[in-house]
Amino acid sequence: MTTPAKKSLKNIVILISGRGSNMEVFLEAATSGALAGNIVSVISNRPDAQGIITARNRGIATTVIDHQQFATREAFDAALADEVAAHNPDVVVLAGFMRILTPVFINRFLGKLVNIHPSLLPKYAGLHTHQRAIDAGDKEAGATVHYVTNELDGGPAILQARVNIANTDDAQTLACKVLEVEHLIFPEAVNWHLQGRVVHANQGAQLDGELLPPTGAQWKHPRGE
Numbered sequence: 001m002t003t004p005a006k007k008s009l010k011n012i013v014i015l016i017s018g019r020g021s022n023m024e025v026f027l028e029a030a031t032s033g034a035l036a037g038n039i040v041s042v043i044s045n046r047p048d049a050q051g052i053i054t055a056r057n058r059g060i061a062t063t064v065i066d067h068q069q070f071a072t073r074e075a076f077d078a079a080l081a082d083e084v085a086a087h088n089p090d091v092v093v094l095a096g097f098m099r100i101l102t103p104v105f106i107n108r109f110l111g112k113l114v115n116i117h118p119s120l121l122p123k124y125a126g127l128h129t130h131q132r133a134i135d136a137g138d139k140e141a142g143a144t145v146h147y148v149t150n151e152l153d154g155g156p157a158i159l160q161a162r163v164n165i166a167n168t169d170d171a172q173t174l175a176c177k178v179l180e181v182e183h184l185i186f187p188e189a190v191n192w193h194l195q196g197r198v199v200h201a202n203q204g205a206q207l208d209g210e211l212l213p214p215t216g217a218q219w220k221h222p223r224g225e
Contacts, residue, residue: 011037012090012091012190014055015043017045018050020051022183026190031058035190035191035194041060044062045066045097047064073102077104085108091193092109092112092113092114094116094148119132119133122215125154141163144159156212158193160217181219185219
């Protein structure tokens with residue numbers, strides 16, 4: 001009697017530029033078995049990225065492709081795309097990857113690129129999200145996991161988490177609050193993708209066959225917070 005073969009895990013490639021705190025969450029989830037995929041590579045555009053050392057110490061294959069060695073964004077993106085493609089990814093996770101990607105890269109992996117943005121998209125695409133939310137007098141801020149398209153921070157939202165903005169919050173304290181929920185929702189949304197529950201369709205993101213709103217699914221804290 002033969003033992004049935006285990007179902008192979010899907011391939012995850014993670015792109016980083018710095019410490020990679022979100023990457024560390026994915027590494028922990030993979031170690032605990034909570035991640036429905038195998039992290040096959042961590043790639044950085046910066047040779048001094050601390051996250052590369054962290055990944056190597058965890059036995060993950062790493063590559064550095066220094067964007068400063070390329071004459072154009074497109075040339076860098078082509079080299080990056082070739083390296084990513086070599087790992088046959090089912091999903092490419094942008095975990096603090098601080099480069100604006102061009103169509104040269106994005107179009108090659110469209111529907112497999114997942115990012116997290118520190119705002120309640122479609123509000124506050126771009127930079128300085130926490131200060132902008134405070135300046136606007138918003139009562140809530142948060143983070144949104146979304147598919148990446150050629151529109152900056154404009155791809156279909158998958159999952160969104162909200163935090164309250166206190167009267168005493170500044171951009172730094174609010175950033176800490178948002179980062180905590182980022183670490184909770186990012187792996188969950190990527191798992192949905194790996195499990196085939198969420199897909200990037202023509203109309204937007206679909207979860208379990210239903211079209212999600214522009215804000216994505218709303219995350220509920222397991223402790224009811």
